[in-house]
Amino acid sequence: MTDFSLALNEDQLTIQKWVHDFAETVVRPAANEWDEREEFPYPVVEEAAKIGLYSFDFFANAMLGDPSGLTLVLALEELFWGDAGIGLSIFGSGLAAAGISGQGTPEQTMEWVPQCFSYENGKLGLGAYCVSEPDAGSDVSSLRTRAVYDEAKDEWVLDGTKAWITNGGIADVHVVVATVDPTLKSRGQASFIVGPNTPGFSQGQKYKKHGIRASHTSEVVLDGVRVPGSHLLGGKEKLDAKLARAREAGKTGDRQPAMATFEATRPAVAAMAVGIARAAYEEALRYAQERHAFGKAIIQNQAIAFMLADMATEIDAARLLVHRAAWLSRNGVYKNAEGSMSKLKAGRTAVWVTERAIQIHGGYGYTREYPVERMHRDAKIFDIFEGTEQIQQLVISRAISGLRIE
Ligand SMILES: Cc1cc2nc3c(=O)[nH]c(=O)nc-3n(C[C@H](O)[C@H](O)[C@H](O)COP(=O)(O)OP(=O)(O)OC[C@H]3O[C@@H](n4cnc5c(N)ncnc54)[C@H](O)[C@@H]3O)c2cc1C
Numbered sequence: 001m002t003d004f005s006l007a008l009n010e011d012q013l014t015i016q017k018w019v020h021d022f023a024e025t026v027v028r029p030a031a032n033e034w035d036e037r038e039e040f041p042y043p044v045v046e047e048a049a050k051i052g053l054y055s056f057d058f059f060a061n062a063m064l065g066d067p068s069g070l071t072l073v074l075a076l077e078e079l080f081w082g083d084a085g086i087g088l089s090i091f092g093s094g095l096a097a098a099g100i101s102g103q104g105t106p107e108q109t110m111e112w113v114p115q116c117f118s119y120e121n122g123k124l125g126l127g128a129y130c131v132s133e134p135d136a137g138s139d140v141s142s143l144r145t146r147a148v149y150d151e152a153k154d155e156w157v158l159d160g161t162k163a164w165i166t167n168g169g170i171a172d173v174h175v176v177v178a179t180v181d182p183t184l185k186s187r188g189q190a191s192f193i194v195g196p197n198t199p200g201f202s203q204g205q206k207y208k209k210h211g212i213r214a215s216h217t218s219e220v221v222l223d224g225v226r227v228p229g230s231h232l233l234g235g236k237e238k239l240d241a242k243l244a245r246a247r248e249a250g251k252t253g254d255r256q257p258a259m260a261t262f263e264a265t266r267p268a269v270a271a272m273a274v275g276i277a278r279a280a281y282e283e284a285l286r287y288a289q290e291r292h293a294f295g296k297a298i299i300q301n302q303a304i305a306f307m308l309a310d311m312a313t314e315i316d317a318a319r320l321l322v323h324r325a326a327w328l329s330r331n332g333v334y335k336n337a338e339g340s341m342s343k344l345k346a347g348r349t350a351v352w353v354t355e356r357a358i359q360i361h362g363g364y365g366y367t368r369e370y371p372v373e374r375m376h377r378d379a380k381i382f383d384i385f386e387g388t389e390q391i392q393q394l395v396i397s398r399a400i401s402g403l404r405i406e
Helices: 010-037 042-050 056-065 070-082 084-091 093-103 106-116 182-188 236-249 257-290 302-330 338-366 372-383 389-401
Strands: 127-130 146-150 155-166 173-179 189-194 201-206 217-228
Touching (some): 010 084, 070 084, 084 372, 155 173, 155 189
Parallel strands (some): 127 173
Antiparallel strands (some): 173 189, 201 217
C-alpha cells in the first residue's frame, strides 16, 4: 500500500521555487523599508507584475488550474515568507477577484477580474473587497451600507462607510457588499462593482497599523454613488429570485455573499500565516546556532532547542491543515469547517512562533535590527482578519455539533 503521499508534482515544485526566488531576492530585501514607510510598495508590486506573479493569469491558474488546490497555497506561503506586508499588497487584490468570480456572471468575471490584476503602460490595476464597516466586522449580517435601485435609470445608488479595507481608495475596482433589504439581514445583501473615478466614492482615513504596514488599509466612503444595473454581481434576476425566496419562505439556501467568499479564501489566508511562521522559525534557528552564551551556542541548551523543536512541529501541523483544507475546498468537499480549522491553527501558530523567535533572539529580537520583531507584528493580523480567532471557533463548533452555538 503506497497510496498516501504528500509529494508535490513537478509543476507545483517549479512554481514554489519561482515564488521563493522572487521572495528572497526582491521582497525580503525591501521588507524593512516599506514597513517603515507604511505605504503601498508600488515598485515591488510592479516587479511582481513584470514577472507575471501579480496577474490575473497567475491567480486563475493557481486557483483553478491545479485540481489538487495546492498551487495557490504553496505560492502564498513562499511570498509571505518573504514579507507579509508586501505579500498582502501583491495578493490583496485576490479577495476582490475571488468575490467577483464567485458571485459574478462569466461576463462580469471576464470584464472586471483582469482589471484587479492589470499592469499596462506602467500602471498597476488594483482591487479591494469592501465588507467590514465601523459597526459591523464579525457581524456581517448587520451591514448598514444601503443599495437602492433606481428603476427609471437602471442604476443602483450606494450610501455608507466601509472600514478596514485593504487597498481601500487606492484600488481601481472596489467590490462593495451592501444591503438591499435590511429586514432580511445577510440574506438581503448583494455585491456591487464600483469602477474607477466613480463620483461620490472617496477614501476616508488611512489607518496607522501595528503590522503589515506595507499594506494600505483605509476607510472608504460612498455618498450617493451611482453604478449601472450591470454592476450588480450575479445580475438582478438572480437577486430578485433570492430576495423573493427569503421573503416567502423566511429562509433560503443561498449563503450570504461575504461568507461564501471568506470560506473559499480561508486556506489561502492560512498559508500566508504559515509563511510568516516559517520565516521567523528559520531566523531563530540560525540565530540560536550563531549566538553564544556561557561558552556555547545557545541552541545547545535544551530550553532553546526544545523551543525550536516545538516551533517546527507547530508549523508542520499548521501546513498540513492548510493543504488538507486547500484540497477539500478545491474539490468542494468541506465537511467540518476544515477551512476555518486551517485558518485558526495557522494564525495562532504564526503569533506563537514569531513571539518565541523574539525570545530566542533576546534583546536583539525586540529591536528593528532583526526581522523577527516585524514578523511578530505582522503575524497578529492573522488572528483578526478574514474571521477572527473566535469566529473560526464559532464556525467549527457549529459544524461539529450541528447546533447554533452563540
Ligand atoms: C489590516 C486589516 C485589513 C482588513 N482588510 C479588510 C478588507 O480588505 N475587507 C474587509 O471587508 N474587511 C477587512 N478587514 C476587517 C476585518 O475583517 C475585521 O476587522 C474583522 O472581521 C473583525 O471585525 P471587527 O474589527 O469589527 O471586530 P468585532 O467583530 O467587533 O470583534 C471584536 C472582538 O469580539 C469578538 N467577537 C465578535 N463576535 C463574537 C461572537 N459571536 N462570539 C465570540 N466572540 C466574538 C471577536 O472575535 C473580537 O475578538 C481588515 C482588518 C484589518 C485590521
